[in-house]
Amino acid sequence: MVPVSGTDGVEKIGQAVEDIGAYIRRQREGAEVSLRQLAKVAGISNPYLSQIERGLRKPSAEILAQIATGLRISAEALYVRAGILEPRESSPVLDAVAADPDLSERQKQVLTDIYESFRRGNVAETSAAVSSAATGPQDAGTDVGGVTPTDAGRRSS
Incomplete structure (x- = not known):
């Protein structure tokens, strides 16, 4: 600055x-x-x-x-x-909490903290899922549908 x-x-x-x-x-x-x-x-x-x-x-x-x-x-x-x-980053939920006249400032802050912690957790879970998907399937014998060629042969018979 x-x-x-x-x-x-x-x-x-x-x-x-x-x-x-x-x-x-x-x-x-x-x-x-x-x-x-x-x-x-x-x-x-x-x-x-x-x-x-x-x-x-x-x-x-x-x-x-x-x-x-x-x-x-x-x-x-x-x-x-x-x-x-x-x-702050705008959000309909945060805006509604901030505008609610029936909540005290302390209650608004607690609800905001809880909501933001849920959002951070979801971002972390999404990042982990994207990261594991980017590394590909762990079993080289599994195709995209999660079925191995051996399983596919058994099912078709």
């Missing part, structure tokens, strides 16, 4: 703050929640939320989590938008 120097770094941070604010505003408007309602649920002041949405303030991870709860969206989505977390 190339270090960012001088004003380039400041500009990128400023752009990220504007982006997260615009994203929060779009989510709030899409959910048909007023600025006052969201501020109340998130436990922050109206002016502070307004400043976040306009890109004038950079919210902390804690404030983002409170806003996410108020919008009933994943805190992880806001963290990724804010540059706090790296984006």
Whole structure:
């Protein structure tokens, strides 16, 4: 990674703050929640939320989590938008778990960990199967159907 120097770094941070604010505003408007309602649920002041949405303030991870709860969206989505977390590989299952308002953040993390461990296990099994198939049949006398020439002769008689 190339270090960012001088004003380039400041500009990128400023752009990220504007982006997260615009994203929060779009989510709030899409959910048909007023600025006052969201501020109340998130436990922050109206002016502070307004400043976040306009890109004038950079919210902390804690404030983002409170806003996410108020919008009933994943805190992880806001963290990724804010540059706090790296984006994850998308999956309908992970998206559904992240969006479920009835699960706590801890429950979401546990389900995500279990799901990803199953996926890693399946990838490992698939790799092993491909690897063994590439080496060919272990018995040189077995044809593709798993029948030896001797067996085939016995069956046809």
